[in-house]
């Protein structure tokens with residue numbers, strides 16, 4: 001019998017972080033998603049307040065880098081997006097590369113654009129549960145334009 005391959009269309013949250021926005025790398029970074037077949041189905045630019053940054057990264061509140069991370073994320077504008085595609089959550093993480101750019105595979109966004117483990121250019125949801133919660137953190141359902 002032929003193997004069954006399951007392909008799930010997913011949505012995931014992506015953020016171009018303040019370091020990459022400041023360096024005018026938005027266009028370069030979005031190209032990585034689009035050339036891999038992830039569709040941008042929602043996008044907005046905003047500047048996070050300290051409280052929003054804290055709430056978004058609440059899962060890391062007990063980590064030693066939490067306050068620095070919050071300050072960094074609120075330090076300038078970010079581009080928040082919903083990406084859609086087959087296995088979008090895991091594929092986005094592959095396209096991003098490892099958190100620490102010195103460990104990121106070549107050709108990944110973080111290998112190419114990150115400057116440190118903190119200033120690492122992009123955020124991406126890490127599971128279906130976090131993707132759902134993170135998308136809802138930034139977008140109302142009618143702000144998302146899914147492709148069929």
Ligand code: IDP
Nearest residue numbers: 060065069098099117118119120122123124126
């Ligand atoms: P991820 O972004 O690859 O999912 P997480 O472990 O969820 O990585 O960490 C969230 C963010 O916190 C990272 O993207 C990075 O900006 C920052 N961060 C993670 N580890 C460190 C660290 O050891 N020092 C400083 N910042 C860190």
Ligand code: MG
Nearest residue numbers: 123124125126
């Ligand atoms: Mg994470």
